Amino acid sequence: MQMKKLLALVLSVIMAFSIIACGSSTDSPQQGGTSSTQSGTASDSASSTDAQPDAVFDPMAKYDPAITVTTAISLDDEMQNYLGIKSDLLENNNWINAYRNELGIDVSIDWAVPNTQYEQKLNSTIIANDLPDIIAVNAQQLRLLVRNGMAADLTDVFEQYASPFTREMMEADGYMGLTEATIDGRLMAIPLVQGNVDDSNMLWIRKDWMDQLGKTAPKTIDELIELAEAFMEADLDGTGQAYGLGVTTGSWISFLGGGWGDLPGFFEGFGAYPHAWLDIDGKAAFGRIQPEMRDALAKLAGMYESGVIHREFATRDLTEDIAAGRVGIMYGQHWNSFWPLQMNIDNNPHADWLPFPIPTVDGSPGISMLGNSAWTFYVVNPDFANPEAVVKLYNFHYAVDCALSPDYDGDQFHIGGDRVQEQPESAFNWSIVKGFYPTQNLFIHRGLKAYFAGDESVREIGWINDAVTSTLEYEEDPIGNAVSWGGYRWSGPEGAFSVIDYYQTNKHTIYNLLNYSTDAMAEYNTTLDDMSITTFSRIIMGVDPIEEFDTFVADWWRLGGETITNEVNYELGR
Amino acid sequence: MKKKKKNKGIRHGSPVFDVFNYIFLGLMALICIMPIINVLAISFSQSGAAAAGRVTFWPVGFNLESYRFAFSRPQFITSFWVSIVRTIVGLAVNMTLTILAAYPLSRSKKELTGRNFYAWFFFITIVFNSGLVPWYLAIRQFGLINSFWALILPGAMPVFNAIILMNFFKQLPDELSESAAIDGAGHFTILFKIFLPVSLPPLATVSLFSMIYHWNDWFSGLVLLNDMSKHPLQTYLQSIIVVRDSTTLSSASRESLEMLSQISDRTLKSAQIFIAALPILAVYPFLQKYFMKGLVMGSVKG
Numbered sequence: 001m002q003m004k005k006l007l008a009l010v011l012s013v014i015m016a017f018s019i020i021a022c023g024s025s026t027d028s029p030q031q032g033g034t035s036s037t038q039s040g041t042a043s044d045s046a047s048s049t050d051a052q053p054d055a056v057f058d059p060m061a062k063y064d065p066a067i068t069v070t071t072a073i074s075l076d077d078e079m080q081n082y083l084g085i086k087s088d089l090l091e092n093n094n095w096i097n098a099y100r101n102e103l104g105i106d107v108s109i110d111w112a113v114p115n116t117q118y119e120q121k122l123n124s125t126i127i128a129n130d131l132p133d134i135i136a137v138n139a140q141q142l143r144l145l146v147r148n149g150m151a152a153d154l155t156d157v158f159e160q161y162a163s164p165f166t167r168e169m170m171e172a173d174g175y176m177g178l179t180e181a182t183i184d185g186r187l188m189a190i191p192l193v194q195g196n197v198d199d200s201n202m203l204w205i206r207k208d209w210m211d212q213l214g215k216t217a218p219k220t221i222d223e224l225i226e227l228a229e230a231f232m233e234a235d236l237d238g239t240g241q242a243y244g245l246g247v248t249t250g251s252w253i254s255f256l257g258g259g260w261g262d263l264p265g266f267f268e269g270f271g272a273y274p275h276a277w278l279d280i281d282g283k284a285a286f287g288r289i290q291p292e293m294r295d296a297l298a299k300l301a302g303m304y305e306s307g308v309i310h311r312e313f314a315t316r317d318l319t320e321d322i323a324a325g326r327v328g329i330m331y332g333q334h335w336n337s338f339w340p341l342q343m344n345i346d347n348n349p350h351a352d353w354l355p356f357p358i359p360t361v362d363g364s365p366g367i368s369m370l371g372n373s374a375w376t377f378y379v380v381n382p383d384f385a386n387p388e389a390v391v392k393l394y395n396f397h398y399a400v401d402c403a404l405s406p407d408y409d410g411d412q413f414h415i416g417g418d419r420v421q422e423q424p425e426s427a428f429n430w431s432i433v434k435g436f437y438p439t440q441n442l443f444i445h446r447g448l449k450a451y452f453a454g455d456e457s458v459r460e461i462g463w464i465n466d467a468v469t470s471t472l473e474y475e476e477d478p479i480g481n482a483v484s485w486g487g488y489r490w491s492g493p494e495g496a497f498s499v500i501d502y503y504q505t506n507k508h509t510i511y512n513l514l515n516y517s518t519d520a521m522a523e524y525n526t527t528l529d530d531m532s533i534t535t536f537s538r539i540i541m542g543v544d545p546i547e548e549f550d551t552f553v554a555d556w557w558r559l560g561g562e563t564i565t566n567e568v569n570y571e572l573g574r
Numbered sequence: 575m576k577k578k579k580k581n582k583g584i585r586h587g588s589p590v591f592d593v594f595n596y597i598f599l600g601l602m603a604l605i606c607i608m609p610i611i612n613v614l615a616i617s618f619s620q621s622g623a624a625a626a627g628r629v630t631f632w633p634v635g636f637n638l639e640s641y642r643f644a645f646s647r648p649q650f651i652t653s654f655w656v657s658i659v660r661t662i663v664g665l666a667v668n669m670t671l672t673i674l675a676a677y678p679l680s681r682s683k684k685e686l687t688g689r690n691f692y693a694w695f696f697f698i699t700i701v702f703n704s705g706l707v708p709w710y711l712a713i714r715q716f717g718l719i720n721s722f723w724a725l726i727l728p729g730a731m732p733v734f735n736a737i738i739l740m741n742f743f744k745q746l747p748d749e750l751s752e753s754a755a756i757d758g759a760g761h762f763t764i765l766f767k768i769f770l771p772v773s774l775p776p777l778a779t780v781s782l783f784s785m786i787y788h789w790n791d792w793f794s795g796l797v798l799l800n801d802m803s804k805h806p807l808q809t810y811l812q813s814i815i816v817v818r819d820s821t822t823l824s825s826a827s828r829e830s831l832e833m834l835s836q837i838s839d840r841t842l843k844s845a846q847i848f849i850a851a852l853p854i855l856a857v858y859p860f861l862q863k864y865f866m867k868g869l870v871m872g873s874v875k876g
Contacts, residue, residue: 075802078829084648087803111720111800114813124797127707128714259823317627324626335823338831347622416829427829441828487832 059161060395063104067386069393070108070132071432072125074118082424093425094412095432098400103392107432126150133384134393134433136192139180139516142377146188152380152387155187161391165405166398166435169193173438176373180515190394191374195438200368200509201265202499204336206328207354209236217356220363221269221299228308228329237325237348244308246330248318254533260340261318263300264369265331269360270296273369274532277513277568284513284568286561288532289553295361297539298546305542314537323347331358334441334496338486349482353489355496357503367508372515378433393433401428402437403463410462442504445497452493467491513572520567524560531555610851617641617844624840640845649802649810650846656722657789657807658853664726664788668735669781675736677765680743696733713798724798725806729787735780742776743769778864782857789854807850815843 083089090112099105110132113121125131131150145151170178177191209231218224228244235242248261255263256274267274273287303309310316321327323343344351358366380387399407401414415426447464459465474481474488489495503509535552538544611631616624620635628634644650683689718724751764795809
């Protein structure tokens with residue numbers, strides 16, 4: 001009996017240890033790597049610069065004999081769809097073939113997974129130190145790789161090999177993407193430049209409801225609440241469950257920012273920027289703990305109390321409420337017309353939403369926050385002998401993919417519209433090192449506006465021609481073409497980009513002082529973000545009084561906020 | 575009618591208890607089946623109605639569009655096939671090794687020298703777990719990355735199943751094997767001719783365990799296989815069901831955004847989930863009868 005008890009005790013202790021061992025084993029390789037590979041960075045960067053400048057230097061010279069580059073691919077929804085049309089597209093598409101024939105670069109794909117699984121797969125590859133030659137990573141992973149000496153220094157090869165057109169694009173981006181890829185003054189990755197003008201928040205409103213009630217778009221927060229109450233009372237779709245403002249929360253998204261059904265647009269109406277580092281009296285200060293946030297939260301608590309925000313918003317599926325016509329106002333971004341708002345039109349073709357600039361407390365123009373230009377970075381493995389190949393691939397992408405380039409070849413490399421279904425090997429997605437014209441969407445919208453203002457010549461540019469064609473097609477029969485509503489309200493005359501155009505033209509934008517995560521953020525942000533969402537939820541739902549915000553600010557400073565603030569000020573040299 | 579009379583003889587307790595028992599168990603069963611019916615109803619519904627949450631347990635605007643679409647996606651078919659092959663091969667490998675390990679371990683110490691050592695050798699793998707990274711590295715060292723066998727070999731020997739089977743073999747009367755041995759039967763004859771035929775209930779149980787494991791496992795497919803064409807069905811399903819990170823959508827192209835509305839279609843997801851659940855649902859009733867037999871046998875022998 002004694003023995004048995006002892007055995008049971010020993011076994012349970014062993015079990016407890018094995019659980020602990022499992023938990024820690026996932027991050028120990030990273031910690032171990034930090035110290036042992038630190039020294040690698042310096043020598044690697046030295047070896048990457050030994051490309052000799054020739055007498056007549058051609059940045060796009062073909063490799064002879066051809067070199068092999070390994071990489072991994074994140075398959076977005078389109079690529080998965082194209083693979084359904086032609087299954088050998090990964091190894092056989094216009095991009096891969098052109099790399100081989102024109103650049104002498106043989107691209108070999110180590111692995112390819114759907115984009116929803118890419119990060120997980122990539123992390124296991126990083127831990128196993130099994131990286132391909134060129135790999136797309138996010139900002140966090142970039143810093144991890146650089147700290148562990150797993151990223152080559154690209155400063156010199158970029159300086160040497162970037163083509164004039166690529167440089168032009170970097171300039172159009174205000175060098176934001178390059179700055180974001182620079183760590184300690186060295187360019188450690190090639191940024192997938194996308195521009196950040198598209199980041200602005202806007203307010204989406206059911207236009208057909210406004211028309212029926214004879215209302216106009218709100219300019220102030222109070223007018224917004226008034227409109228929301230009117231929608232709630234009228235319940236124009238007869239659902240019996242109408243409410244005012246759509247707010248969602250979940251694992252990826254929260255009301256603090258997810259691009260749809262969130263509240264940053266509302267906060268910005270109070271001059272509060274919950275994610276940004278702001279310049280306050282010459283010092284960098286975090287937007288989430290400023291007094292403007294307190295005012296906004298107090299207002300939200302009132303809206304919750306009166307039922308404008310749904311009593312169960314924290315657990316509701318907002319997409320369902322939108323589709324069913326229970327809600328007619330939502331903060332979000334330009335792409336919301338495609339999803340989730342399109343679902344409402346699918347369900348009820350007579351519904352219509354319009355985007356507006358954010359309303360503010362005092363009716364002054366709303367100033368919206370802009371984020372990063374690049375979210376994806378191409379890192380080169382320090383063991384790779386030809387780091388300049390990544391710049392050649394980048395040059396090639398800009399040369400053939402950007403409609404403004406003299407070498408633009410859309411038929412081969414960026415086919416649009418329905419034709420891509422017949423010719424998926426010409427889709428731009430297959431490019432393994434991408435970069436875009438930073439203000440492409442806005443450029444298209446402005447071209448469209450110019451067309452409707454009578455300038456026919458803009459149709460010569462493929463991008464604009466496509467947009468004009470689809471807009472004209474939609475306008476012929478809005479009800480019959482309800483499936484194309486999303487695209488129409490996106491780039492169309494009154495679409496989402498008219499709001500972005502308004503912000504840009506009037507310079508109603510503000511920049512974040514810092515566009516990456518510092519070490520202290522990586523350490524404390526999970527806790528601080530959880531605490532923010534919990535506290536703000538409790539304040540909005542009236543569980544805690546607004547005074548709780550002051551306690552929150554004190555806690556924020558105590559639980560790592562002070563360290564983060566000091567670090568940010570140090571890194572910004574303030 | 576006959577059966578009822580028989581039962582009356584051994585009935586204890588009041589009929590009131592039975593009534594409540596049936597109602598309670600019935601409700602539990604209902605709670606389990608309702609989500610499945612809901613998924614089924616959504617899969618047959620119009621996509622707009624499903625998005626607006628108007629579908630509960632009966633399809634709204636009945637159509638088979640989403641099933642047609644699911645079967646027109648080559649990735650779905652390929653993955654479905656991978657899953658079927660994986661389940662069949664995995665089951666065969668699992669069962670062979672389970673049986674061959676359970677039999678010797680069920681013999682006495684005299685017959686198998688070092689039996690205790692072997693028993694602990696197996697048992698220790700249940701207690702200790704190496705964790706994800708060593709697991710991945712070990713499989714990589716074996717050169718199994720991106721091979722179909724990565725789905726089979728790392729889990730080839732389910733120790734828990736072997737222990738279940740071993741315990742069942744142990745409680746079989748010694749006289750069974752002894753008399754066979756007297757008639758000149760070797761260990762293989764005893765195992766295959768005597769033990770296995772009387773062990774159908776535990777065999778059905780452990781084969782169901784291993785089938786479900788192979789059918790449902792998505793993680794090893796994602797981590798160990800590099801080509802999507804080799805991914806089993808559950809890995810593919812995970813990729814379409816997982817919640818998307820919407821924070822980077824602000825810079826998506828028009829094509830991606832158009833695709834977004836198509837992919838997030840609830841009816842399509844439901845159809846694929848239901849098709850994927852079907853094979854296991856179909857296998858279960860056939861194995862069920864062995865569970866019943868096992869229970870009855872136990873009660874008679876008491």
